[in-house]
Amino acid sequence: MKGIASIADVQAVERKGAGTLPASTYEMIRRGAAIAPKAPALSFFLQTDDHRKPEVWTYEELMADIHRSANFFHSLGVTRDEVVAFVLPNLPETHLTIWGGQAAGITYAINPLLEAPAIAELLKAGSARVLVTLAPFPGTDLWQRLQPILDQVPTLRHLVLVNLADHVHGLKGLAARLMQKREARRLHGPQGVHAAVPARIQVHDFRRGIRRRPKDRLVSGRNILPDDYSSYFCTGGTTGTPKIAMRRHANEVANAWSASQFLGEGVGTGKNVFCGLPLFHVNGVLVTGLVPFSHGAHVILGTPQGYRGDGVVKRFWEIVAHHRISFFSGVPTLYAALMRVPIEGHDVSTLEYGLCGAAPMPMELMRNFQDKTGLKILEGYGLTEGTCVSSTNPPLGDRRIGSIGIRLPLQxxxxxxxxxxxxxxxxxxxxxxxxxxxxxxxxxxxxxxxxxxxxxxxxxxxxxxxxxxxxxxxxxxxxxxxxxxxKKELIIRGGHNIDPAAIEEPLHRHPAVELAAAIGRPDAHAGEVPVAYVQLKPGASASEAELLAFAQRNIPERAAHPKSVYVIPQMPLTGVGKIFKPDLKHLEIQSALSTALQEAGIAARRLRALADQARGIVVEVELDPQADVAAVRRVLGQFPFPHNV
The missing domain is CATH 2.30.38.10 (Luciferase; Domain 3)
Structure with missing residues (x-):
């Protein structure tokens, strides 16, 4: 099928039916691998400077390593209901842990950017038996953050360490391995990491662990059923106390199938997909993982940090041109950053479209990006609880700016x-x-x-x-x-969710605070940044600077540190006494947009944020007669709010 252009196409796909879908993610990837076993499946470069010489796995080799990984986890006692947690950056081993782990048991994705106490709580809540993470290596701190909390997870029995030196080759590889061993000895003495882990936890090296395992079958003989749990993902915010969403193989298979109907011929053998979003996030795993793997496409995994990797955004168009990328997925902050990167001199004609999700994309940014690059941006919508994607603008049809598109087939x-x-x-x-x-x-x-x-x-x-x-x-x-x-009130900062409770609860522990409310302040670069409003107890006193410092000391996750704390005399409340955050949100929208206009040298007589039942929050601006209306619209276009000037 060529793809979907309208809701009529969605309905036509549904009348035809999906046929017999694979029972599991393992079977889905196995079918994709059978399309062209010798075709490239996965490429990885550790540094942007090395992107022209990546490590490459064919589909035959990818399936062999998935089998080896699943069989390794099985040897560690992982069965259908046992949990393999991973706290990893974007690496080939991350994919092998995800798909091999799902073939053996249940995989559990945890954000490596979280602070150690939050990771410990998540590991305990998920009853993780196996943890896959980075071995100590110069220039990284993940191991140093995780090692002290290992004894806090009573269910943990196996620690599997991924050595970054395995991705450095030749003489540099020998030097990297020596550096890794020295780092482990520096931290923990002659015995290295083994001396730093509780006795009940066995330590394994990932590459050595999978090396001698059978590569052509699952030794467990497991018959994976559609209703078996496949994965756990944290949701409700990547800071605070997230909920754990339980997903089944049938959920992931159905969503991958539905998404691929939209993309049609845009994903398949000969197509190259760039993965820069993190693999602890559903978008990275499904849109630039399971979907292309299920159709025999080629996934290019760019640096452990993805888009945050040194030089990735700066040289993105060069990467696209060299690898002949046809599709990538990103968040609005990525597209804003790419606007500042010259595209001239690079042949990006293979690039068919980019998907944008995780946060609303400002309309002016979308228009400007499409005008500059000629690239189609498909803005979509989804959530972890719906596996990943629920709607998107059709690649072959009318892409309506400001819309999250039409629903996917079967949903x-x-x-x-x-x-x-x-x-x-x-x-x-x-x-x-x-x-x-x-x-x-x-x-x-x-x-x-x-x-x-x-x-x-x-x-x-x-x-x-x-x-x-x-x-x-x-x-x-x-x-x-x-x-x-x-309605959920999550603060979305650069595509990452922050639970307001992660800010409010620590502020409530201040002796002078009676009420606290955290909201997102619009930000042209990050989408939103957190700020907090505080009402003090009668007779109490505390300065805004004091409260901000208190928040920064007591909120463990750096991303959730509020940019500002405002003391107000009376918190807006609903008729039943609940804090009415929309009033505070309107204040921040007015403040942020007024500041943006002032910084552009534009004086507005009045700027208001109003609630509109059909359009959401609408910004109204009153200007002096001589004001440059086009300049005002350019500034306001950086934010995702309809506006009337």
Whole structure:
């Protein structure tokens, strides 16, 4: 199939049906590998300077290493319901852990940028038996952060270490191995890491562990069923106390199949996909992982840090031209950064489109990027609980700026009206905003902790299992969706979610604080940055500088440190006494956009952020008659809000 252009195409695909889908992610990749076993499946370069000489795995070699990895994990006692956690940057071993781990048991993705106490809590909550992470290596600190918390995870029995020196070759490789051994001895003495790990935990080297395992089969003889759990992902924020989403093989297979129907001939043998998003995130794993692997496409994994790697963004168009990249996925901050990188002199004609998700993309940024590069940007929408992708703008059809596109095949999606208790009232009319709910084989099993599932499911009376996404949106007459707000109140900083509770709870521990509320302040580069509002106890005193310093000392995750803390006399409250964050959000929008105009040398008589039922938050600006309206629109276009000047 060539791809999807409209909702009519989606419905045509559904009438035809999906046929017999693979029972598992393992079987799905195995089918993709059989298309062209000698074709390149995965390439990796450790540094941007080495991108022209990457390590390459054919599909035959990738499947051999997936088998070896699964068999290695099986030898460590991993069975259907045992958990293999990984705290890793983007490496070939990360893919082998994901897909080999799912063939043996359940994989559990944990963000390596989190602070050690948060990682310890997640490992305990997930009952991890095996942990795969980096061995100590000069210039890295992941091992130093994780080693002290290993004894806090009672279920942990095996520690598998990935040695970065394995990706350095020739004489430099010999030097890198020597450096790694010296680093381990420097940290822990002659016995190295073995002396620094609790006695109940066995230490293994990843490459040595998989080396002699059978490469052509699963020695467990496991028959993986569609309803078996495949993966755990943290959600509800990558800071604070995230919920653990449990996903089944059927969820991942269905979502990969649905997404590939949209992409059509854009993903398959001979197509090259660049992966720069982290592999602890569902987008990196599915959109630039399972989807291309299931169709025999070639994934280029660029540096352990992905887009954050030194030189990756600066030389991105060079990488695209050399590797003949046809597709990549990113967040709005990436596209903003690429706008500053000259494209001239690079042949990027193979580049068909880029996918944008994780946070709303400012309309002006999208227009400018498409005008500069000629590249189609497909803005989409999805969530971990829906596996990854629920809607996207069709690559072959009308790509509507400001829209998150049309729903994927096999998935249902609609806005509904809920009452105060979260119960279903009715479906929304065309153009009417409501709570977005989704249903289909991609929807996850639920959260690991039962209490987290309260209010998650919506009974509409049609027999379907509808997931309350917590997002607000509307649908037009052509089936395109538009987000109008986020009921969940997560702060999205550079595509990463921050739970406001991670900021509010520490602030509430200050003796002078009575109420605290954290929200996102619009930021042209990061999308949002966290700020906090505080109401003091009667008779108490504390300066904003004091509260900011207190927050920075007591919030363990650096990404969640508020940029500012404001003391206000009275917190806005709802009729039932809950903090009404939209009022605070409007203040920050007005402040951020007014500041942006002032920095551009533009004086506005008045700027207001108003709630519009159909369009979400709308910014109204009143100018002096002589003001440059085009310049105002350019500034406001950096932010994802409709505006009236």
């Amino acid at each position: 249902q999606m609609k806005p509904v009206v809920l009452d105060e208790q979260g119960a279903y009232v009715r479906d929304c009319a065309i153009g009417e905003a409501g709570v977005i709910v989704i249903s289909g084989p991609n929807v996850f099993a639920g959260y690991k902790v039962a209490e987290h599932n309260k209010g998650l499911w919506v009974d509409t009376g049609d027999g379907r299992r509808w997931l309350n996404t917590g997002d607000l949106g509307r649908q037009d007459e052509d089936g395109y969706f538009y987000l109008t707000g986020r």
